[in-house]
Amino acid sequence: MYLIYGESYRLLEEEITKIVKNNTNIVTMDLSVSTLEDVIGEATYVSMFQEKKFLIVKNATFFTSAKSKEEDQEILFKYMENPVSLTTIIFTTYDKVDARKKVYKEFAKKYKVISVSNLSLNDLMTKVRDYCFQNKFKIDNETNTYILNACGNHYDLAYNELNKIFLYYKEPQLIKLQDVKEIVSKALVDNNFKFVEAVINKNSKLALKLLDDLYTLKVDPIALLMLLAREYRLMYSVSNLMRNGFHKNDIAKNLSLQEWQIDKILKETSTYYEDDLKTYLKELASVDYKIKSGAGDKFLELKTFLLKAL
Numbered sequence: 001m002y003l004i005y006g007e008s009y010r011l012l013e014e015e016i017t018k019i020v021k022n023n024t025n026i027v028t029m030d031l032s033v034s035t036l037e038d039v040i041g042e043a044t045y046v047s048m049f050q051e052k053k054f055l056i057v058k059n060a061t062f063f064t065s066a067k068s069k070e071e072d073q074e075i076l077f078k079y080m081e082n083p084v085s086l087t088t089i090i091f092t093t094y095d096k097v098d099a100r101k102k103v104y105k106e107f108a109k110k111y112k113v114i115s116v117s118n119l120s121l122n123d124l125m126t127k128v129r130d131y132c133f134q135n136k137f138k139i140d141n142e143t144n145t146y147i148l149n150a151c152g153n154h155y156d157l158a159y160n161e162l163n164k165i166f167l168y169y170k171e172p173q174l175i176k177l178q179d180v181k182e183i184v185s186k187a188l189v190d191n192n193f194k195f196v197e198a199v200i201n202k203n204s205k206l207a208l209k210l211l212d213d214l215y216t217l218k219v220d221p222i223a224l225l226m227l228l229a230r231e232y233r234l235m236y237s238v239s240n241l242m243r244n245g246f247h248k249n250d251i252a253k254n255l256s257l258q259e260w261q262i263d264k265i266l267k268e269t270s271t272y273y274e275d276d277l278k279t280y281l282k283e284l285a286s287v288d289y290k291i292k293s294g295a296g297d298k299f300l301e302l303k304t305f306l307l308k309a310l
Helices: 007-018 035-043 069-082 102-110 122-132 141-148 155-169 177-183 187-200 206-217 221-243 247-256 259-269 276-293 298-309
Strands: 003-007 026-030 054-060 088-091 112-116
Touching: 003 007, 003 102, 007 054, 007 088, 007 112, 007 155, 026 035, 035 054, 035 069, 035 088, 035 112, 069 102, 088 177, 102 112, 122 141, 122 155, 141 177, 177 247, 177 259, 187 206, 206 298, 221 247, 221 276, 221 298, 247 259, 276 298
Parallel strands: 003 088, 003 112, 026 054, 054 088
Antiparallel strands: none
């Protein structure tokens, strides 16, 4: 058995591939829709052909700080005493494991735990270069850096953009920077700001849709919280300064903004009370604390805030 955890979908998949290799008898289950009892049932089932089986179990959050049922853990403990030799179980989770939990401690004593760390910039550049090479493309450092910057140094997003680039060229060749600037989706950067704009404009339907899209892209909710907090803080500051008799050009200098930005913020602020803005800032600070202390799920906490604020 294995436990693999990390934030990158692609890196997790690469670790799974190393274990599975060329085997084709693979079963995938998800603990967000199945139970651990279902998983153990599948693990103990062996076909009449006695084939080696790989069972990939996603969202194994019972290894993390998330709450889990004691009876589920007991099912796993019992299986660990007498596992099926033909079945290899690979548990995965995107959340950090809780090393204090009994289930983690017992698992780690007998089986392998693989932590997939976020990659450094040098490692990311090597990954991009290697993936291009695998597909018979060449890429220089400047173009490589541009792609990673556009993707926020996010390996999964860079991987997706590279696939778009390969399709654009149709056949292997040198990837040119001027082409990449046209191909790489500006939405990777713009979507964050579109999300913030939808929240500020109280467009709940669009904000929640964009949040789901950003969840799929595994954008860090902390970055979204910071952008939202910054916008609310500016709105509160501009509103407060205007109420105290400051002119727009003075406010712009004071906040290091352009006058057109002040006009935009004033338009947004017109639908808010100052007390509401203070409340939202306090709530965002609370959400930020819960996420960073491990007391709440990142996207769930952010979505809960949106449902209240919108």
